[in-house]
Amino acid sequence: MTLDDLELGYDIPARPGMMEAEILTPALVLDLDVLERNLATMAAEAKAHGMRLRPHGKMHKSVDVARLQMARGAVGLCAQKVSEAEAFARGGIPDILVSNQVTDPAKLDRLAGLAAKGTRISVCVDDMQNVSAISAAATTHGIELHCLVEIDSGAGRCGVTEPQEAVALARVIEGAQGLRLEGLQSYQGAAQHIADPAQQAETLARAEDLTARTVAALADAGLPPEVVTGGGTGSYRTESASPLFTELQCGSYAFMDADYGRIEDHKGQRLDQRFGYALFVLASVISVAKPGQAVCDAGLKSLAVDSGLPRCADDDLSYLGASDEHGQIADPANRLRLNDRLRLIPGHCDPNVNLHDWFVGLRGGVVECLWPVSARGKSL
Amino acid sequence: MTLDDLELGYDIPARPGMMEAEILTPALVLDLDVLERNLATMAAEAKAHGMRLRPHGKMHKSVDVARLQMARGAVGLCAQKVSEAEAFARGGIPDILVSNQVTDPAKLDRLAGLAAKGTRISVCVDDMQNVSAISAAATTHGIELHCLVEIDSGAGRCGVTEPQEAVALARVIEGAQGLRLEGLQSYQGAAQHIADPAQQAETLARAEDLTARTVAALADAGLPPEVVTGGGTGSYRTESASPLFTELQCGSYAFMDADYGRIEDHKGQRLDQRFGYALFVLASVISVAKPGQAVCDAGLKSLAVDSGLPRCADDDLSYLGASDEHGQIADPANRLRLNDRLRLIPGHCDPNVNLHDWFVGLRGGVVECLWPVSARGKSL
Numbered sequence: 009m010t011l012d013d014l015e016l017g018y019d020i021p022a023r024p025g026m027m028e029a030e031i032l033t034p035a036l037v038l039d040l041d042v043l044e045r046n047l048a049t050m051a052a053e054a055k056a057h058g059m060r061l062r063p064h065g066k067m068h069k070s071v072d073v074a075r076l077q078m079a080r081g082a083v084g085l086c087a088q089k090v091s092e093a094e095a096f097a098r099g100g101i102p103d104i105l106v107s108n109q110v111t112d113p114a115k116l117d118r119l120a121g122l123a124a125k126g127t128r129i130s131v132c133v134d135d136m137q138n139v140s141a142i143s144a145a146a147t148t149h150g151i152e153l154h155c156l157v158e159i160d161s162g163a164g165r166c167g168v169t170e171p172q173e174a175v176a177l178a179r180v181i182e183g184a185q186g187l188r189l190e191g192l193q194s195y196q197g198a199a200q201h202i203a204d205p206a207q208q209a210e211t212l213a214r215a216e217d218l219t220a221r222t223v224a225a226l227a228d229a230g231l232p233p234e235v236v237t238g239g240g241t242g243s244y245r246t247e248s249a250s251p252l253f254t255e256l257q258c259g260s261y262a263f264m265d266a267d268y269g270r271i272e273d274h275k276g277q278r279l280d281q282r283f284g285y286a287l288f289v290l291a292s293v294i295s296v297a298k299p300g301q302a303v304c305d306a307g308l309k310s311l312a313v314d315s316g317l318p319r320c321a322d323d324d325l326s327y328l329g330a331s332d333e334h335g336q337i338a339d340p341a342n343r344l345r346l347n348d349r350l351r352l353i354p355g356h357c358d359p360n361v362n363l364h365d366w367f368v369g370l371r372g373g374v375v376e377c378l379w380p381v382s383a384r385g386k387s388l
Numbered sequence: 389m390t391l392d393d394l395e396l397g398y399d400i401p402a403r404p405g406m407m408e409a410e411i412l413t414p415a416l417v418l419d420l421d422v423l424e425r426n427l428a429t430m431a432a433e434a435k436a437h438g439m440r441l442r443p444h445g446k447m448h449k450s451v452d453v454a455r456l457q458m459a460r461g462a463v464g465l466c467a468q469k470v471s472e473a474e475a476f477a478r479g480g481i482p483d484i485l486v487s488n489q490v491t492d493p494a495k496l497d498r499l500a501g502l503a504a505k506g507t508r509i510s511v512c513v514d515d516m517q518n519v520s521a522i523s524a525a526a527t528t529h530g531i532e533l534h535c536l537v538e539i540d541s542g543a544g545r546c547g548v549t550e551p552q553e554a555v556a557l558a559r560v561i562e563g564a565q566g567l568r569l570e571g572l573q574s575y576q577g578a579a580q581h582i583a584d585p586a587q588q589a590e591t592l593a594r595a596e597d598l599t600a601r602t603v604a605a606l607a608d609a610g611l612p613p614e615v616v617t618g619g620g621t622g623s624y625r626t627e628s629a630s631p632l633f634t635e636l637q638c639g640s641y642a643f644m645d646a647d648y649g650r651i652e653d654h655k656g657q658r659l660d661q662r663f664g665y666a667l668f669v670l671a672s673v674i675s676v677a678k679p680g681q682a683v684c685d686a687g688l689k690s691l692a693v694d695s696g697l698p699r700c701a702d703d704d705l706s707y708l709g710a711s712d713e714h715g716q717i718a719d720p721a722n723r724l725r726l727n728d729r730l731r732l733i734p735g736h737c738d739p740n741v742n743l744h745d746w747f748v749g750l751r752g753g754v755v756e757c758l759w760p761v762s763a764r765g766k767s768l
Contacts, residue, residue, distance in 0.1 A: 019471045019765075019766060019768050021768065030494075032492065032494060032495065032768045033492075033768070034767050034768075066712060066713065088712065088713040089685075089713060091399045108674070108713060108714075109674040109675050109683075110674075111672070111673075111674045111675075111726045111727050112412065112413075112672060112727055113727075114410075114412060115412065134675055134677040135675065135676065135677060135726060137726060138726060160677065160678070163711075164678075164681075164709075164716060165675070165683050165711065165714045165716065166674065166675040166677060166683050166714070167675075167677060168677050169677070169678065173677075197711060292491070292492060293491075294488070294489040294490075294491045294546065295489050295491075295514055295515065295545070295546040295547075296515065297514040297515060297540065297546060297547060297548050297549070297553075298540070298544075298549065301544075303489075303545055303546050305469075305767075306767075308692065308694050308736075308738075308739040309738070309739055309742045309765075309767050310767050312688065313694050314688050314693050314694075314710070329544075330694070331543075331545065331577060332446060332468065332738045332739060333446065333468040333469060333488065333767065334488075334545045334546070336544060336545065346491045346515060346517060346518060347491050347492055347493075356688075358688075358689070358712045359688040359689055359712060362689045362743070363742070363743070363765065364765065365765050384765075385399075385689075385743065385744065385745050385764075386399060387414050387685075387686075387689050387690050387713065388399050388401065388412045388413070388414075
């Protein structure tokens with residue numbers, strides 16, 4: 009890094025070779041051994057069930073992590089936004105599904121531009137008018153965009169809710185210039201974080217029912233889906249066991265977080281025993297003025313708290329409350345000293361990663377690499 | 389902007405001259421007329437009460453907004469982190485208080501480096517050992533750092549809680565090489581967002597009591613504080629009316645947010661009638677597949693939800709729930725169409741600003757300027 013980089017807004021928290029205690033904080037750190045184990049475990053699980061794995065890049069936003077996933081057999085990556093897809097395409101990922109609706113003509117033009125430069129691009133659709141706009145962008149660029157009809161299998165976000173709506177969309181896609189009908193997206197995002205196994209199973213059964221009826225209706229219409237994509241870290245065993253799904257979109261498994269850690273999966277095996285915590289926010293103690301309590305330098309601008317406060321990796325400490333730049337730490341034994349480093353396990357990995365510019369990769373307590381959060385803030 | 393800028397990670401949401409409906413979303417937009425009124429109102433309030441105004445830059449993180457505040461009589465800026473202070477110093481702000489503890493020797497070295505390059509730097513202290521470290525950094529750089537003893541007037545974060553501890557710290561600062569004792573910081577952050585006037589008054593009275601006892605103890609020790617700094621947007625009228633305080637640190641008044649909007653201040657006058665909403669997240673509709681509901685493209689990565697969900701600027705709409713990249717909008721009249729733009733009033737301005745790289749400045753519905761969020765992500 010040079011001064012020019014700093015002027016452009018980058019502050020680097022560490023350099024390779026540093027010890028963990030020398031890292032400038034707050035910083036996003038990755039335990040590389042755990043990360044590599046998590047990647048290998050999910051690659052093996054997908055393979056064992058004959059599923060294609062298309063990990064979700066919205067979680068890590070990292071070209072470096074994406075490359076590790078591709079090297080372990082991923083068929084491509086999911087992205088949630090066009091600007092995110094651009095970051096992954098620039099990083100050399102050859103096949104990207106934007107697992108979301110892209111409706112703004114200016115963004116569709118950018119998306120088609122990626123395909124024109126050689127990236128295989130797929131995108132989801134839940135609206136007739138949008139099919140025309142996607143077709144127009146593809147035609148302008150003289151390329152083919154792959155389309156998946158999105159059904160809302162219970163999350164209440166995008167997607168149609170009736171099989172016949174999906175069939176109608178599929179027919180229009182099939183007939184539209186520059187578009188190729190690829191299949192179906194059925195992702196039940198809300199089911200990922202249900203802690204109760206019975207309740208989660210029931211939610212996923214309802215999702216599977218709509219998926220099955222939609223697949224059947226598409227087949228009846230002569231448009232059987234080649235790809236049925238869905239599944240997340242909290243539900244992928246169900247989709248893997250289903251005869252309907254062909255592709256998994258899991259993201260969080262690579263890093264995990266405190267919220268997933270709290271959830272026992274519906275097979276009775278703890279998720280956090282299968283996938284380890286690879287992601288931490290490293291914080292430093294900046295005040296010990298009051299007994300039983302310390303203050304650290306990681307608050308709301310370094311930690312996403314939408315799914316709860318972070319967990320301290322050290323069991324004798326707990327993170328009590330966050331303000332913008334401060335975290336209150338309960339330290340009943342008064343053992344913390346100024347500048348002590350603390351590892352915090354974020355409550356929700358995706359938005360937490362998005363707050364930072366860099367990953368500091370650690371192995372054996374030593375900094376091995378510094379990776380940019382390539383798609384940080386890329387929400388367009 | 390050039391391709392090089394884009395490669396470095398910047399996506400610009402707009403260019404001057406665009407209409408609001410052409411802005412790529414999600415984007416942070418500023419109503420420049422309202423912003424200017426808010427800045428003028430607070431400058432006038434501070435002047436009327438003979439208070440110095442040192443607006444908090446942690447909220448806007450913008451050199452451009454800071455310059456507008458300086459042009460309206462601010463004595464300098466507050467920052468919460470060293471890297472944030474660096475961004476403001478680079479932007480030409482001549483006088484910066486880091487209203488927080490800086491304890492890491494590497495960061496103290498950077499802080500003293502700013503003073504060596506000509507910025508007047510002050511910093512808070514609540515620890516004897518830290519005084520030595522600050523003194524060492526100042527001595528190394530051959531400059532003077534201004535120190536404020538921080539008391540914890542009830543927020544439960546940094547700061548000492550006994551007047552005699554403050555006196556002991558002040559004595560050590562007074563005797564330390566390279567340091568100049570400036571006074572006292574007494575900021576009651578937790579009091580800012582108390583909606584009940586009586587409860588807020590009681591909380592602020594307790595804060596004022598500790599402040600008064602500490603000022604008296606320092607005076608008795610022959611170390612009367614020149615500066616007593618504190619006060620936020622939710623409490624500044626109390627500090628302004630007090631004979632103790634000399635300086636206000638308000639930040640949120642410039643932009644406001646939905647949480648402050650919900651709070652009537654303790655004088656019975658609505659804050660949101662004195663200060664208007666200048667900050668919005670502009671979002672677009674990406675799905676209208678289900679009746680009564682739309683989905684927009686702004687979720688947890690574009691909106692900070694720690695103080696509640698955003699409010700729709702259009703009263704007939706409401707923001708029901710956020711996932712990472714989606715927002716569910718209740719649209720009972722089914723009036724929304726794909727690509728319609730929505731103005732969302734963020735729940736909490738500070739962390740919300742920190743999610744974005746750019747402010748799009750609007751006047752009369754036309755883009756007038758594009759300002760970088762100069763200190764975005766600067767948490768070191």
